[in-house]
Amino acid sequence: xxxxxxxxxxxxxxxxxxxxxxxxxxxxxxxxxxxxxxxxxxxxxxxxxxxxxxxxxxxxxxxxxxxxxxxxxxxxxxxxxxxxxxxxxxxxxxxxx
Amino acid sequence: xxxxxxxxxxxxxxxxxxxxxxxxxxxxxxxxxxxxxxxxxxxxxxxxxxxxxxxxxxxxxxxxxxxxxxxxxxxxxxxxxxxxxxxxxxxxx
Numbered sequence: 001x002x003x004x005x006x007x008x009x010x011x012x013x014x015x016x017x018x019x020x021x022x023x024x025x026x027x028x029x030x031x032x033x034x035x036x037x038x039x040x041x042x043x044x045x046x047x048x049x050x051x052x053x054x055x056x057x058x059x060x061x062x063x064x065x066x067x068x069x070x071x072x073x074x075x076x077x078x079x080x081x082x083x084x085x086x087x088x089x090x091x092x093x094x095x096x097x
Numbered sequence: 098x099x100x101x102x103x104x105x106x107x108x109x110x111x112x113x114x115x116x117x118x119x120x121x122x123x124x125x126x127x128x129x130x131x132x133x134x135x136x137x138x139x140x141x142x143x144x145x146x147x148x149x150x151x152x153x154x155x156x157x158x159x160x161x162x163x164x165x166x167x168x169x170x171x172x173x174x175x176x177x178x179x180x181x182x183x184x185x186x187x188x189x190x
Contacts, residue, residue: 003099006106009151013110013117016144020117023140024124029133032124036140039117039147047110047147051162054154065162069146069169076173080139083180088132090184 005054012046015039029088033081040077045070107155114148135179142172 015038022035048066055063118141125137146168153161178188 002103006103010106010110013113017113017117020120024120040143051150072169080176087180087183
């Protein structure tokens with residue numbers, strides 16, 4: 001069971017890695033907004049699921065703390081990107097590049 | 098053997114997350130404009146949170162969970178404040 005948890009963490013880390021790679025390699029800001037969301041949504045969810053599974057197995061009781069972070073990320077990430085996208089839209093009107 | 102495999106997998110995951118943080122930091126330095134840097138900072142925060150969660154698994158300690166929670170909250174607040182500043186020119190109107 002801990003093996004499955006470790007593989008879940010690895011899959012989440014891979015998604016976060018690919019998201020950051022995309023952030024580095026994309027050309028314009030509005031392309032760059034997209035890749036990191038892989039890490040913030042499914043990447044975080046997989047790492048949290050792995051952590052939840054691992055501690056539930058090791059302590060042989062139900063450990064559900066991780067859901068708190070999942071809820072926090074689910075609520076805050078859209079707000080952040082909405083504000084940031086709106087700011088970028090406003091700023092790219094002022095000066096083209 | 099199974100414990101070795103778990104530790105090896107987690108080490109690979111931590112290496113990937115550290116590389117992801119390095120990429121985000123690279124974008125933070127390169128810019129080119131302020132909103133690119135804010136986006137890179139947000140990505141950096143999320144990757145750091147995931148890295149600390151994986152550290153918590155490796156050391157089998159619950160303390161890292163609180164650190165990750167606080168980093169997630171601070172990441173949201175700082176990014177939202179920076180984005181609001183870029184949008185309106187001040188954070189609280």
